[in-house]
Amino acid sequence: MEQNRPITLLVCALGGEGGGVLTEWLVDIARHAGYAAQSTSIPGVAQRTGATTYYIEVFPVPLTQLAGRRPVFSLSPVPGALDAIVSSELLETARQIGNGMSAPLRTLVISSSGRIFTTAERMEPGDGRADAQRLVDVVKAFSREHHVFDMNAIARDTGTVVSAVMLGAIAGSGLFPFPREAYEHVVRGGDTSAPEKLGKMAAASLRGFAAAFDAVSAPRTQAAFVNSVMAGDTADAPPPARALPDELARRFPPAVHDMLALGHARVLDYQDAAYAAQYADRLGKLLDAERAADPAGAHGFAITREAARWLALWMAFDDIVRVAALKGRASRAQRVRQEVRATDEDIVKLYDHFKPGAAEFAALLPPALSRRVTAWDRGRQARGREPWALPLKVGSHSVLGMASLRLLSSLKWLRRRGSRFAEEQALIERWLAAVEAGTRESWALGHELALCGRLIKGYGSTNERGKHNLLHVIDALAANPALPAPARAEAIAAAREAALADEGGKALDAALVRHGAAPRPVVAQPIRWMKRPPSKAA
Amino acid sequence: MLRLGRGETFHGEGILAITKGLLQSGVAYVGGYQGAPVSHLLDVMVQGKTYMDELGVHVEACSNEASAAAMLGASIHYPLRGAVTWKSIVGTNVAADALSNLSSPGVTGGVLIVVGEDYGEGASVIQERTHAYALKSSMCLLDPRPDLGVMVRMVEEGFRLSETSNMPCLMELRIRTCHVRGSFECKDNIAPAVSTRALMTEPAGFDYMRLAHPPVTFRHEKLKGDARIPAARRYIVEHGLNELMPGKRHADLGIVVQGGLYNALIRSLQQQGLADAFGETDIPILVLNVTYPLVPEQVADFCIGKRAVLVVEEGQPEYIEQDIATLLRRRDIQTPLHGKDMLPAAGEYGVEVLSGGIGAFAAKYIGADAALSSAQAWLAGNRERREAVARQLTAPLPNRPPSFCIGCPERPVFSALKLAQQETGPVHIAADIGCHAFGTFEPFSMGHSILGYGMSLASRAGVAPMMNRRTLSIMGDGGFWHNGLLTGVQSALFNDDDAVLLIFKNGYTSATGTQDIISTPDDEVKERAVDKQQSLVDKNQTIEATLTGLGVKWMRTVTTYDVERMRKTLTEALTSDFNGLKVVIAEGECQLERQRRIKPWIAGLLKKGERVVRVKYGVDEDVCNGDHACIRLSGCPTLTLKDNPDPLKVDPVATVIDGCVGCGLCGANAHAATLCPSFYRAEVVQNPKWHERIVHSLRGAVVRALQPA
Numbered sequence A: 001m002e003q004n005r006p007i008t009l010l011v012c013a014l015g016g017e018g019g020g021v022l023t024e025w026l027v028d029i030a031r032h033a034g035y036a037a038q039s040t041s042i043p044g045v046a047q048r049t050g051a052t053t054y055y056i057e058v059f060p061v062p063l064t065q066l067a068g069r070r071p072v073f074s075l076s077p078v079p080g081a082l083d084a085i086v087s088s089e090l091l092e093t094a095r096q097i098g099n100g101m102s103a104p105l106r107t108l109v110i111s112s113s114g115r116i117f118t119t120a121e122r123m124e125p126g127d128g129r130a131d132a133q134r135l136v137d138v139v140k141a142f143s144r145e146h147h148v149f150d151m152n153a154i155a156r157d158t159g160t161v162v163s164a165v166m167l168g169a170i171a172g173s174g175l176f177p178f179p180r181e182a183y184e185h186v187v188r189g190g191d192t193s194a195p196e197k198l199g200k201m202a203a204a205s206l207r208g209f210a211a212a213f214d215a216v217s218a219p220r221t222q223a224a225f226v227n228s229v230m231a232g233d234t235a236d237a238p239p240p241a242r243a244l245p246d247e248l249a250r251r252f253p254p255a256v257h258d259m260l261a262l263g264h265a266r267v268l269d270y271q272d273a274a275y276a277a278q279y280a281d282r283l284g285k286l287l288d289a290e291r292a293a294d295p296a297g298a299h300g301f302a303i304t305r306e307a308a309r310w311l312a313l314w315m316a317f318d319d320i321v322r323v324a325a326l327k328g329r330a331s332r333a334q335r336v337r338q339e340v341r342a343t344d345e346d347i348v349k350l351y352d353h354f355k356p357g358a359a360e361f362a363a364l365l366p367p368a369l370s371r372r373v374t375a376w377d378r379g380r381q382a383r384g385r386e387p388w389a390l391p392l393k394v395g396s397h398s399v400l401g402m403a404s405l406r407l408l409s410s411l412k413w414l415r416r417r418g419s420r421f422a423e424e425q426a427l428i429e430r431w432l433a434a435v436e437a438g439t440r441e442s443w444a445l446g447h448e449l450a451l452c453g454r455l456i457k458g459y460g461s462t463n464e465r466g467k468h469n470l471l472h473v474i475d476a477l478a479a480n481p482a483l484p485a486p487a488r489a490e491a492i493a494a495a496r497e498a499a500l501a502d503e504g505g506k507a508l509d510a511a512l513v514r515h516g517a518a519p520r521p522v523v524a525q526p527i528r529w530m531k532r533p534p535s536k537a538a
Numbered sequence B: 001m002l003r004l005g006r007g008e009t010f011h012g013e014g015i016l017a018i019t020k021g022l023l024q025s026g027v028a029y030v031g032g033y034q035g036a037p038v039s040h041l042l043d044v045m046v047q048g049k050t051y052m053d054e055l056g057v058h059v060e061a062c063s064n065e066a067s068a069a070a071m072l073g074a075s076i077h078y079p080l081r082g083a084v085t086w087k088s089i090v091g092t093n094v095a096a097d098a099l100s101n102l103s104s105p106g107v108t109g110g111v112l113i114v115v116g117e118d119y120g121e122g123a124s125v126i127q128e129r130t131h132a133y134a135l136k137s138s139m140c141l142l143d144p145r146p147d148l149g150v151m152v153r154m155v156e157e158g159f160r161l162s163e164t165s166n167m168p169c170l171m172e173l174r175i176r177t178c179h180v181r182g183s184f185e186c187k188d189n190i191a192p193a194v195s196t197r198a199l200m201t202e203p204a205g206f207d208y209m210r211l212a213h214p215p216v217t218f219r220h221e222k223l224k225g226d227a228r229i230p231a232a233r234r235y236i237v238e239h240g241l242n243e244l245m246p247g248k249r250h251a252d253l254g255i256v257v258q259g260g261l262y263n264a265l266i267r268s269l270q271q272q273g274l275a276d277a278f279g280e281t282d283i284p285i286l287v288l289n290v291t292y293p294l295v296p297e298q299v300a301d302f303c304i305g306k307r308a309v310l311v312v313e314e315g316q317p318e319y320i321e322q323d324i325a326t327l328l329r330r331r332d333i334q335t336p337l338h339g340k341d342m343l344p345a346a347g348e349y350g351v352e353v354l355s356g357g358i359g360a361f362a363a364k365y366i367g368a369d370a371a372l373s374s375a376q377a378w379l380a381g382n383r384e385r386r387e388a389v390a391r392q393l394t395a396p397l398p399n400r401p402p403s404f405c406i407g408c409p410e411r412p413v414f415s416a417l418k419l420a421q422q423e424t425g426p427v428h429i430a431a432d433i434g435c436h437a438f439g440t441f442e443p444f445s446m447g448h449s450i451l452g453y454g455m456s457l458a459s460r461a462g463v464a465p466m467m468n469r470r471t472l473s474i475m476g477d478g479g480f481w482h483n484g485l486l487t488g489v490q491s492a493l494f495n496d497d498d499a500v501l502l503i504f505k506n507g508y509t510s511a512t513g514t515q516d517i518i519s520t521p522d523d524e525v526k527e528r529a530v531d532k533q534q535s536l537v538d539k540n541q542t543i544e545a546t547l548t549g550l551g552v553k554w555m556r557t558v559t560t561y562d563v564e565r566m567r568k569t570l571t572e573a574l575t576s577d578f579n580g581l582k583v584v585i586a587e588g589e590c591q592l593e594r595q596r597r598i599k600p601w602i603a604g605l606l607k608k609g610e611r612v613v614r615v616k617y618g619v620d621e622d623v624c625n626g627d628h629a630c631i632r633l634s635g636c637p638t639l640t641l642k643d644n645p646d647p648l649k650v651d652p653v654a655t656v657i658d659g660c661v662g663c664g665l666c667g668a669n670a671h672a673a674t675l676c677p678s679f680y681r682a683e684v685v686q687n688p689k690w691h692e693r694i695v696h697s698l699r700g701a702v703v704r705a706l707q708p709a
Helices: A019-033 A090-098 A132-141 A151-158 A162-173 A180-187 A200-217 A219-231 A246-251 A254-270 A273-293 A302-315 A320-327 A330-339 A358-362 A367-382 A399-409 A412-417 A419-441 A443-455 A460-478 A485-499 A506-514 B014-024 B039-047 B049-055 B065-071 B090-103 B131-137 B148-165 B216-238 B259-271 B296-303 B319-330 B351-365 B370-393 B411-424 B435-440 B477-494 B523-528 B542-550 B563-575 B591-607 B665-672 B690-706
Strands: A007-014 A037-041 A051-058 A084-087 A108-112 A145-149 A347-354 A392-395 B009-013 B029-032 B058-061 B082-088 B111-117 B140-142 B169-174 B181-185 B243-245 B253-258 B285-288 B290-292 B308-312 B429-431 B472-476 B499-505 B554-559 B581-587 B612-619 B639-642 B653-656 B679-686
Touching (some): A019 A037, A019 A051, A019 A180, A084 A090, A090 A132, A090 B370, A132 A145, A132 B370, A151 A200, A162 A180, A162 A200, A246 A273, A254 A302, A273 A302, A320 A347, A320 A399, A320 A412, A330 A347, A330 B612, A330 B679, A347 B665, A347 B690, A358 A367, A367 A419, B009 B014, B014 B039, B014 B148, B014 B169, B014 B181, B029 B065, B039 B058, B082 B090, B111 B148, B131 B169, B140 B148, B148 B216, B169 B259, B253 B296, B253 B319, B259 B285, B259 B351, B308 B351, B351 B370, B411 B435, B411 B499, B435 B472, B472 B477, B563 B581, B563 B665, B591 B612, B665 B679
Parallel strands (some): A084 A108, B029 B058, B253 B285, B253 B308, B429 B472, B472 B499, B499 B581
Antiparallel strands (some): A007 A051, A347 A392, B009 B181, B612 B653, B612 B679, B639 B653
16 A cells, blocks of 8 residues: 555445445544544435445554644545445446546455346336346456455345445455454444443444455355355245146257246146147247248247247236236245245234226126126216226235135136137237248248237236237238338337337337337327316406 | 533534534524535534523524525624524525625624535535625635634634624535534634523614615625725735645746635645645645635735646636636736636536646646656546446446435325326426425426426416416425415415415425424424324424415315325316315325334334334235336335246346335325236234234134145
């Protein structure tokens, strides 16, 4: 460390993470250790979960050796002149590096690998999350030395807040000329009693401090610790793949087996063996088309593989019967207990929010009856009333609630005879026909159309919107004779990405127009008109 | 910490040091209106009421900056030292009328106005300079070097300067200066001679000269130029308020800098090899701890004989540089003057920005050397690295603006407003200052204009008559009391306007740090509440009573978390046949304040082994459709994403993470907007009663028998 300039540290955190406490600790530690130090911050309204930073400078020579001279500290971080950046969130680390803060020859970067997604990332209908690997690559490329580990997991595991973990990381890095005890003293709040006699909060902070200290000072222990933290969390592990019936294994190439097995099992669980057989037959037709388009299997049967995924999800479309079945499972009750961190002694009362409308009930009725229900609901709306719906809060921990869920989930047989089932089958056939025709024309075109199965998801208006978008892509782009097949494939890919980007479909319409297709027709939206007449001359 | 005496050392934040400085100066009364970065000054004084009473200092939490400035009128006649504080530029704008009327007659007791110069990184208001007010009203402007010792000394000198010159003194403190942590050697606090403990017996005699009223205002104007400013200049020089730092190597150059920018300047010079870590500089520096009035002789002496002088002055227009240029021209001093020709006109002067200007200055007058080229390489390196990172990231990173807290009562109102507009069509929304301004960010992105604190209703007065559909004005209770009641409500009623006003009644001025206002639920009510978790703002009806008294005929109060009812009420207000002012009061207590009450209460109950019900919402991962419509209607930080556990699906599913306070919005939205049925509400009963346990185990046995695996 150079002796003629201050040691500089930038701390990045989100509002409410205790960054203010952290800087207070650091300044206190420096003071008690006999060094000149200064911190600044810009709290403002960033206290409300926005991104914020704190800045600390410490002069590396003890005050007693400065002969009464006092260093002049900078109030703001100087890009390219930082000794360290410590950050509790990966994207914020990358942001500060992008601001030019980190100098590859000078700056040590210690960042949490944890992501706290921004609203913009969370609100996209598809997957709007920033690529974490890309962020880590930026940290690696623009730092002298880096440590990236999950600070939030350590904080959670040790029962403390992330500021204590960050302090441990700073101490462990050896950035400042203070001994470990100096840090621990301030975390204890000056309490010098034995660890078992410390207050609960201080003890937890010390644990978090120690874990991060070790993570940074001894990277091997870090890996072991992170693994142990992760080991407790198996809820997200994928279920083991189901065995594929021999007959299907023979009919389909190995490249699609895993997806086919999952899809087949899903459809079987959703309805019955006959429906699962229909799934295999539908997929078989696409396989034939793909074999014709790509006899050598050079593309690894990607069309059939992707179709196996999206066809299964579409055939197992979500309806009230399906939802009731999923919510009624014992494994689900167990999962919820874990999610809400209930101990064995606690009682968990579980309520589910449902709001089925006329459409959801009509879906289970035969077409003629269903039409009458739908017509009645439209009539209601035409009279200026809201669509009919039944808001329900079902206590699925109660006998009556669970009995209702089980009763509803036993109505599988009704689903098959219902109007929605017929409608979905017709739409599925339209999509499959388009994929098949596209595949026979050009493999790439078929592949893009198969991937468009992703547009179909969810319930109610989300589901309607997805279907509307898919049909428009099929009608306006797939069979557009004005464009050659590769151009159409490209246009469909662009439209699909755009459709997943925003709810209103502005991006989709723009993509359609860019590729020479018509935007989607405007759907009539009834609004309550407020007549505010212009004023008249008296 | 405010009680520290002589020989003791203060360690803490800048704004707290200023507060201590006020007490060391024998201040008699303190007022102000909260706002970052100076909220803390008033907050600690209000909290330290007992000690203030001991000293005889009066502390007033004013209803806005105008009332704070008017309070300074006490120092016109009486030998009372007074200090007020607010966020500038906005607060100074509001206070401007009273400040003019204070400056004209001038003051007897010292007056110090501590303004938080909310400028640059971290600022939340329009970017303008307070300097203009000092110029137009002839008030001294202090801009102390950000060293706690100097800052405190300037507080003390500020009062004396004010008394010597009869001018009120402004002290501008930048954001980081308010939040800098440092130390200084304390003095004893001084109890004011006239105070709440030592009262005056008689009012001052009648003296027309003390009124801001013609004809004496003409005399006042003359006095400013003839007597007051010269007196101030004498004091500044005699007491060395501005600091001259001699330069070792380049005495023929000079830099004039605003005190507040001194540290950044030194670091910038250090980067260029022109200063050391202790501030020993090669180029002489004139540090202006008082930026208005300048002392012409002092500046002229500094400039004479120099090859060039650089003025380092933040913001625009460059008042100081112009002032110096004029005084040099008048004295026919030919020293070349630089400033905004080398430094950018707009934006905060951080070290890197300053280095660009210093580099240009040094290149022109010192010439290339090793240190200078190293600095150039550093600046070029920063530029190249930024481009390289941008290339590697391929797309810009999403912003992370502040947002509503977890469980905030205001978020559900924007959910309802989004839904209501699906029925009524989009409406013009006049937004306002306050937490509710976060509604302008994603996922809501609502609001057409912000015209100032409490101005929303007034700001639609020209739009509404021109529009076929009704407009909506949004105001917080903070803004309502600060200004909105008079500028908005009164005006709309008087003009029989067809207007819709939505008031967020959360009980506090929350964006400024949850200070109490007149509609805050009483401490006694909080004390008495059996269930500490409930919102208590409905216990204070001041807003409702005021509006009724003023003659508002259409008023609805709705609990914010009831999204469905809020949606219906908003739709009704926007479409009703009633053509006057319609007020919707969205009632829900600030969640920050509630949690401050709830957390210790729950901890206490658990410690005693008593029954506690904790509510958390969650999402069934296999039911969630991965469309995130729920997030677009909420934006709650705890409603986020995780990888889809279903290997067939690719889009991430919604999930509720730890930190959820169980406000109920997820469930209310699921119902009001007909979202997917994946939300559940879990009530975790800790320490259940014995009969509860029996019922639960019996019920559990039956439920388990019904459940498949």
